[in-house]
Amino acid sequence: MHEVVYEVFARKERGEPLKHIGYIDAMDDALARVYAWKTYDEERWFEMCVVPRSCIIPVNRTDGPFAAAAPRKDRL
Numbered sequence: 001m002h003e004v005v006y007e008v009f010a011r012k013e014r015g016e017p018l019k020h021i022g023y024i025d026a027m028d029d030a031l032a033r034v035y036a037w038k039t040y041d042e043e044r045w046f047e048m049c050v051v052p053r054s055c056i057i058p059v060n061r062t063d064g065p066f067a068a069a070a071p072r073k074d075r076l
Contacts, residue, residue: 006032007056008040010048018049 003025009018021040026032032050040048058064 001027003027004032005053006036006050007053008036008048008050010040010043010045012043013046016046018047023053024050 004027006024006026007020008022008024010021011018024032024035024039026035029050029052032052036048036050
């Protein structure tokens with residue numbers, strides 16, 4: 001098995017937009033939830049979400065941390 005990179009998003013109050021607060025590495029979704037909650041527990045978050053980095057689809061850039069998720073031009 002290999003670890004997956006998860007991006008972590010959270011909001012402090014209902015109605016606020018989710019903000020990117022960091023990332024964690026985990027073996028699966030269940031561990032990602034625990035690692036994110038324990039790693040970023042310095043705030044009282046109303047809501048926290050984790051998203052596998054590979055699921056993020058870049059819109060206008062093909063470089064940077066999300067380049068691996070960018071669609072290839074031959075698939076457009």
